[in-house]
Amino acid sequence: MYSEQLETIFKKQKIEIGDRIKFTVNKKEIEGVLMPRPDSGNPNIIVVKLDNGYNIGLEYKDGQIIEKLSQHKKEEFLFPKSKIETANSLNKVALLYTGGTIGSKIDYMTGGVYMLTKPEELLHEVPELKNIANIEVEHLMSVASEDISYKEWQIMAKKAADALNNNAVGVVITHGTDTMHYTSAALSFMIENPKGPIVLTGAQRSSDRGSSDAFMNLICSTQLASKGNIKEVGICMHGTHSDNYCSFIRGSKARKMHTSSRDAFKAINSRELAKVYTDGKIEIDENAVIKRSEKMVLKTEFEPKVALIMSYPNSDPQIIEYYSKKGYKGLIIEGTGLGHAPVSTSHKEYNWLEAMKNGVESGMVIGMTSQCLNGRVNGNVYRNGRLIQETGVVYCEDMLPEVAYVKLGFLLGNHSKKDAKRLLLKNIAGEITEKTDFEVQ
Amino acid sequence: MYSEQLETIFKKQKIEIGDRIKFTVNKKEIEGVLMPRPDSGNPNIIVVKLDNGYNIGLEYKDGQIIEKLSQHKKEEFLFPKSKIETANSLNKVALLYTGGTIGSKIDYMTGGVYMLTKPEELLHEVPELKNIANIEVEHLMSVASEDISYKEWQIMAKKAADALNNNAVGVVITHGTDTMHYTSAALSFMIENPKGPIVLTGAQRSSDRGSSDAFMNLICSTQLASKGNIKEVGICMHGTHSDNYCSFIRGSKARKMHTSSRDAFKAINSRELAKVYTDGKIEIDENAVIKRSEKMVLKTEFEPKVALIMSYPNSDPQIIEYYSKKGYKGLIIEGTGLGHAPVSTSHKEYNWLEAMKNGVESGMVIGMTSQCLNGRVNGNVYRNGRLIQETGVVYCEDMLPEVAYVKLGFLLGNHSKKDAKRLLLKNIAGEITEKTDFEVQ
Numbered sequence: 001m002y003s004e005q006l007e008t009i010f011k012k013q014k015i016e017i018g019d020r021i022k023f024t025v026n027k028k029e030i031e032g033v034l035m036p037r038p039d040s041g042n043p044n045i046i047v048v049k050l051d052n053g054y055n056i057g058l059e060y061k062d063g064q065i066i067e068k069l070s071q072h073k074k075e076e077f078l079f080p081k082s083k084i085e086t087a088n089s090l091n092k093v094a095l096l097y098t099g100g101t102i103g104s105k106i107d108y109m110t111g112g113v114y115m116l117t118k119p120e121e122l123l124h125e126v127p128e129l130k131n132i133a134n135i136e137v138e139h140l141m142s143v144a145s146e147d148i149s150y151k152e153w154q155i156m157a158k159k160a161a162d163a164l165n166n167n168a169v170g171v172v173i174t175h176g177t178d179t180m181h182y183t184s185a186a187l188s189f190m191i192e193n194p195k196g197p198i199v200l201t202g203a204q205r206s207s208d209r210g211s212s213d214a215f216m217n218l219i220c221s222t223q224l225a226s227k228g229n230i231k232e233v234g235i236c237m238h239g240t241h242s243d244n245y246c247s248f249i250r251g252s253k254a255r256k257m258h259t260s261s262r263d264a265f266k267a268i269n270s271r272e273l274a275k276v277y278t279d280g281k282i283e284i285d286e287n288a289v290i291k292r293s294e295k296m297v298l299k300t301e302f303e304p305k306v307a308l309i310m311s312y313p314n315s316d317p318q319i320i321e322y323y324s325k326k327g328y329k330g331l332i333i334e335g336t337g338l339g340h341a342p343v344s345t346s347h348k349e350y351n352w353l354e355a356m357k358n359g360v361e362s363g364m365v366i367g368m369t370s371q372c373l374n375g376r377v378n379g380n381v382y383r384n385g386r387l388i389q390e391t392g393v394v395y396c397e398d399m400l401p402e403v404a405y406v407k408l409g410f411l412l413g414n415h416s417k418k419d420a421k422r423l424l425l426k427n428i429a430g431e432i433t434e435k436t437d438f439e440v441q
Numbered sequence: 442m443y444s445e446q447l448e449t450i451f452k453k454q455k456i457e458i459g460d461r462i463k464f465t466v467n468k469k470e471i472e473g474v475l476m477p478r479p480d481s482g483n484p485n486i487i488v489v490k491l492d493n494g495y496n497i498g499l500e501y502k503d504g505q506i507i508e509k510l511s512q513h514k515k516e517e518f519l520f521p522k523s524k525i526e527t528a529n530s531l532n533k534v535a536l537l538y539t540g541g542t543i544g545s546k547i548d549y550m551t552g553g554v555y556m557l558t559k560p561e562e563l564l565h566e567v568p569e570l571k572n573i574a575n576i577e578v579e580h581l582m583s584v585a586s587e588d589i590s591y592k593e594w595q596i597m598a599k600k601a602a603d604a605l606n607n608n609a610v611g612v613v614i615t616h617g618t619d620t621m622h623y624t625s626a627a628l629s630f631m632i633e634n635p636k637g638p639i640v641l642t643g644a645q646r647s648s649d650r651g652s653s654d655a656f657m658n659l660i661c662s663t664q665l666a667s668k669g670n671i672k673e674v675g676i677c678m679h680g681t682h683s684d685n686y687c688s689f690i691r692g693s694k695a696r697k698m699h700t701s702s703r704d705a706f707k708a709i710n711s712r713e714l715a716k717v718y719t720d721g722k723i724e725i726d727e728n729a730v731i732k733r734s735e736k737m738v739l740k741t742e743f744e745p746k747v748a749l750i751m752s753y754p755n756s757d758p759q760i761i762e763y764y765s766k767k768g769y770k771g772l773i774i775e776g777t778g779l780g781h782a783p784v785s786t787s788h789k790e791y792n793w794l795e796a797m798k799n800g801v802e803s804g805m806v807i808g809m810t811s812q813c814l815n816g817r818v819n820g821n822v823y824r825n826g827r828l829i830q831e832t833g834v835v836y837c838e839d840m841l842p843e844v845a846y847v848k849l850g851f852l853l854g855n856h857s858k859k860d861a862k863r864l865l866l867k868n869i870a871g872e873i874t875e876k877t878d879f880e881v882q
Contacts, residue, residue: 179777309750312623314747326757375699378700384587
């Protein structure tokens, strides 16, 4: 519901959600379709969908004029039936639809969010797309991303590689944001030397909310995929809090860093690969992008018996034994600081050393990362780090914990344990940055 | 070792580490004590400790002049014997020493880091301190912070409260950085309505490295504690990458966000409480600081049978049962996005719902936070969140996972299970920010 004042005005003019309205501010007229009020925010801000597909929010002030122009049927407004006509001369882009907020709408009745039944509906919302690429939509699944497992990663990897092998110059995968960075890491490893861009995108706010990022993210991602030149798996979402550009972030260096903000995805221990603008302008960081000449190779095996655990004050080292007994093949520890865990001899119940040693001896590959996220782990600076290294735990350089987890599952699925342990420290998909010498400050 | 070129110059002039040298750059002379080269960085940068206590790095270029002024005995240089004379008119500040990098030095022989045997040595390194406060040093322990458990939190809480009850206007606690934010959260809860500032500080780089932050952090923390006006538990460390100011961050809103950078500690979901400058200037954010009039209360009980676990793709929900069987009283889940875990009915082995329900029914208090760190969890936006809430899992607002973990241990130690569950969502020490309405963007 909008504010009482606005609802009174709407009632008087018989304006309903979905109607076309004209709003006059400072003698300037704005026309568009009245959208429902976002579930939070100032109830005096009117959300209008403009003809260019964007939503804007306009604060209503006394004396401003709102007029009804024409009535829309809610169903048509929600699910437009027209087909998009695309010029054949444009590059082919495969749009793989998996679900998530970008494919969701607010249910006007309950206020909850529901998923679109047909992914094509997404395209109808963004008429600009027909001028960018020849888009072929494939509906892989309709799931929230927290429900995605390695089995869905395998489907996406295969379908993306198939598309690139079938004349698509690039691939856009619409995906929920919760675990998008786990998927982007998985695809980075599963698809070696991608023939074209594989662009994951989504929305933090559904497409019928005034502040939705769905349209711009989809447009920028399609622009990027349609060029075909950046041969990387990555995430393309809002680069800043406002609508100026999207950031394309390497799939093995991205992390969701905010629960609700539109610029939630950040490049960690890495620069962004490119800034992408809705008009198709792309500013590429040529030094960051990997040049590919070798053949694309698909390897989709994955060992799901790998766990991601944390060490912290009073944490229980026996968790390692728990996973070992369950037949787990690998563990990634999110340690503290440079990659530490409690090893104090005065608190035996919290000393991780013996558990680590036993875990490694039982045959698990154990990797150490840092819950600081930014920066590199280093087991050589302090005595505690050296003790941990002596147990056989592998220090995972500047890999994000989540990426090290996905990588270890990938390696154990496709290689022997010995090779997996060795390859954990080899840069495969840009997930490890070479050590840089830093100056005295 | 410095570069070969520099080592040759040093050898020729019989200059050794610890000697006083003069370095002439552009006709400007710089005098100071030659420090060992940091363990990484440009080997052609000479590190010199100036008479004001600061270290600087100067890049050596051909033709510059380096002269030996006088020889220092290494032992004297490492452990100066002079006593600090302090004016009695200054405010009393208690300095509680616990160890960590701030109390460490590089071992010239091995390149490793070792801890100071006497915390007083720390004071000798920073002559400025005698003009700031009347400092009483208490040596609580000499430990790396990853080895600190709730038992050390209890000691620190008691000693800090004792000091404030014994005429200290403020307390400085020197602490390792790995788990400093866990300790600051614990002290925030254990010391209700602190009578004065309780300032945790440390160093990311030891005091004999050119880029050490030890001195400035110690000076700013002492300045802050000596004023006595900000009655908060917090962390005071470098606010930026350079040496312009330190940030004072609320103890329940701080997190270490970089493994090695000097400005590693960040305020998450919160503004910093104050900017602190070495000269004693303090810019307080008056709206952020809590005004205290009630009596200081110390509650140090803590229930260590609480765990912090993560949910992520392919994650094992049976981990909840593992902790339940071990007699754990509480769990904090680091979920994805707005606070989700896998609940897909098509992947039963990864569905967390039943495990959550059983965990809650077995008597554990289970809280949900987000691995995004920034932002607030919300179980009402999506169906999956509503399903998780129905199991009895408590959505922990904008609390950091680590803070929710420490808070739950504190609550279960001092209250009944029922009260602990209720109080988890009550703001006790600034750990929960009130929900703010955000505008349509």
